[in-house]
Amino acid sequence: MTVGKLCELSEFEAVCLPEPEREINGVYIGDLLSWVMGRARQDNAWITIMSNINVAAVASLSDVSCVILAEGVTLDDDVASTAAQKGINVISTSFAAYETALLLGSIIQ
Amino acid sequence: MSEPLVFHFDIDGEDFISAGQASIQIKKNLRRIGLDPEIIRRVSIAMYEGEINMVIHAKGGEADVKLYEDRIEIILADKGPGIKNIDEAMQEGFSTASDTIRSLGFGAGMGLPNMKRYSDEMEINTEIGVGTTVRMVIKLA
Ligand SMILES: Nc1ncnc2c1ncn2[C@@H]1O[C@H](COP(=O)(O)OP(=O)(O)O)[C@@H](O)[C@H]1O
Numbered sequence: 713m714t715v716g717k718l719c720e721l722s723e724f725e726a727v728c729l730p731e732p733e734r735e736i737n738g739v740y741i742g743d744l745l746s747w748v749m750g751r752a753r754q755d756n757a758w759i760t761i762m763s764n765i766n767v768a769a770v771a772s773l774s775d776v777s778c779v780i781l782a783e784g785v786t787l788d789d790d791v792a793s794t795a796a797q798k799g800i801n802v803i804s805t806s807f808a809a810y811e812t813a814l815l816l817g818s819i820i821q
Numbered sequence: 822m823s824e825p826l827v828f829h830f831d832i833d834g835e836d837f838i839s840a841g842q843a844s845i846q847i848k849k850n851l852r853r854i855g856l857d858p859e860i861i862r863r864v865s866i867a868m869y870e871g872e873i874n875m876v877i878h879a880k881g882g883e884a885d886v887k888l889y890e891d892r893i894e895i896i897l898a899d900k901g902p903g904i905k906n907i908d909e910a911m912q913e914g915f916s917t918a919s920d921t922i923r924s925l926g927f928g929a930g931m932g933l934p935n936m937k938r939y940s941d942e943m944e945i946n947t948e949i950g951v952g953t954t955v956r957m958v959i960k961l962a
Pocket residue numbers: 746870874875878879899901902903904910911915916917918927928929930931932933934953
């Protein structure tokens with residue numbers, strides 16, 4: 713499933729979507745940045761409630777296909793524009809991390 | 822043996838909000854050169870952890886990335902407080918980071934372990950009150 717397709721679902725809203733064609737191959741959940749860099753795999757969807765500027769750097773360096781902000785977390789405008797510049801897809805949802813992961817688990821192969 | 826391609830960065834110690842610029846630049850440079858994505862990922866994450874450490878623990882420093890035919894060397898040098906006990910610092914979860922830093926998502930005590938995990942060789946030279954130099958090697962072969 714691509715990030716763009718995911719955003720078409722009513723549960724998700726695109727915050728910025730510079731690379732909608734990227735495939736999601738799995739999920740990683742975490743808010744501790746080093747933990748994410750150590751464990752998330754390339755092309756995972758990264759579910760987090762962190763929203764500061766470092767999230768953009770970590771998403772870029774660990775090459776995740778998108779960041780999913782759970783629990784209705786949003787990005788400040790300057791963070792969103794940095795993410796867009798770096799080619800990072802960011803999506804928000806009102807779901808908690810667990811529910812988001814369940815939903816993703818049911819739709820990605 | 823041909824001369825390596827060298828990238829040098831001064832790492833600003835004041836600005837930990839936007840820390841990581843050097844690593845992101847290296848990632849771009851290596852992409853342009855066309856290296857394998859998994860190698861780029863390892864280099865840039867290992868360097869980012871080291872860069873963050875210099876910013877949050879040592880008030881900044883200098884980074885050199887040397888691209889040889891068969892390997893990439895990352896050298897991170899600072900004039901910070903030094904590391905008291907390297908074995909302790911290398912343990913997953915050990916951190917002296919402040920609450921402010923933790924609230925930004927850093928300070929999980931996973932930085933040095935990640936650097937070790939993503940590099941093929943890692944060497945730390947440190948002296949209390951003088952500074953710390955970390956050298957990492959990632960093989961290209
Ligand atoms: N460049 C450095 N200068 C001084 N101390 C450092 C440096 N890098 C790491 N340390 C020490 O080692 C500890 C562990 O580092 P690390 O594994 O990156 O975890 P974290 O940065 O999350 O605390 C740090 O909390 C700090 O005490």
